Amino acid sequence: GTWGASTTWDFGSPCNTPSCPVGDVTLTVAGYGYDIRYASNYEPGTITNQDPNGLGFTSRNETTNAPHHAFDNSGGTVYGTNRGATNEVVLLDFGSAKINLTSIQTGWSESDTDVMVFRWTKDDAPTLTSTAGPGGLLTDGWKLVSAKDLDGTNNTFANDGTNRTFDLSTGSGYVAADSADKLSSWWLVSSYFSGAGNGLSGVSLTGTGLGDTTKDYFKLLSFTGKKFTPDTPPP
16 A cells, blocks of 8 residues: 655644544544543543643543643542543544554643553444443553653653654654554554553563653644555556
8 A cells, every 4th residue: 555645633723623634634532531430431521722732631520720631640539539530541533544643742741741552453433431441442442552751851841842752663762562554543642551561462661661650641732644545456
């Protein structure tokens, strides 16, 4: 097949809604949170555009005050009733297009920024409201593609392009769990949770800076991917 040129879906300006068309492909984003206090599966929440910092998110009963209006994993019974879910994710839906997601960029972060990216491996569309939390992602059909600690140099959490950009196939500090050039119409970007990498296809997260001892907060500014276009069959 033939890969199209890389295209970036930018959620600052000019694309300021959760539905962002680029060429003949429209990316639609939706946010979900998992909180065992209220439901056994993921629940939809509210995506917000916080230009120029990117997309934010609030889950059920979560305060909209900073930093909790970002994607985070600081909720649950331990952290208070107004901090939302223990795992918040953004679902990237490219419709019928087959996409190789190549990079993401966060627009803002605080405290910690450990990010995980998953690819949907089945033909039917995923239904997160039927997925029993982070532990159910891998069994339902999601596959960990890669993960990275985006905290910045010496944990300064600098909001610069170098430290905020996550190339899913190259660069230092990332963990690769899936081979390159994989296709899907649905991708998932998640706040970090333990257990997704260790023991999965020989992947180890040891020594990478990834962990859940410090809670993660980040907003998502852009995604870059390539559309797969099949070659024209010969006559």
